[in-house]
Structures are given as C-alpha cells and as structure tokens.
Amino acid sequence: MEFTITFTELFLITLYLMAPLLAILGILIVILGLIVSRLEKWTRFDGLYWSLITATTVGYGDIRAMRKRSRAISVVIA
Secondary structure, three states: OHHHHHHHHHHHHHHHHHHHHHHHHHHHHHHHHHHHHHHHOOOHHHHHHHHHHHHOOOOOOOOOOOOHHHHHHHHHHO
16 A cells, blocks of 8 residues: 555656646647648648647548648657
8 A cells, every 4th residue: 555655646746747848748739730730721620630649649541741841740749
C-alpha cells in the first residue's frame, strides 16, 4: 500500500511539472491545424481533426495534406 501512495504522489508531482509543456504542445497542434486548414481550404473542424489525428499518429488517411507547405507542417506535428 505504501508503494501505491508513493507512486501516486510522484505521478501527480510529475504531471504538475509537465503540465506547461503539454499545454504548449497542445496549443501548437491546434494552431498548426488551423494554419493547414486555411492552406488546404478545409473547414476548421477538418483542420483540427487532421492535426489531432496526425499528432496521435493514428493517421486514418481520410483527410490528408496535398500542398508541400501543409505536408511540411504535418512533419512538424508528427
């Protein structure tokens, strides 16, 4: 039981310390998704959907970037 409590405390401390980095990365993914949606003339939802699918490396393939700039941004997101 002591190990579980120690692990939980350390996990929460680490999560607290990593929260700013995770927030910055999340905001960056959203901003880049909106940029690509403008370049590709997609809706905002499609751009956000594409960026989140790319960032999580699921890559369904139903929406994909066709322009060179958009493809370069997808490399940054991934």
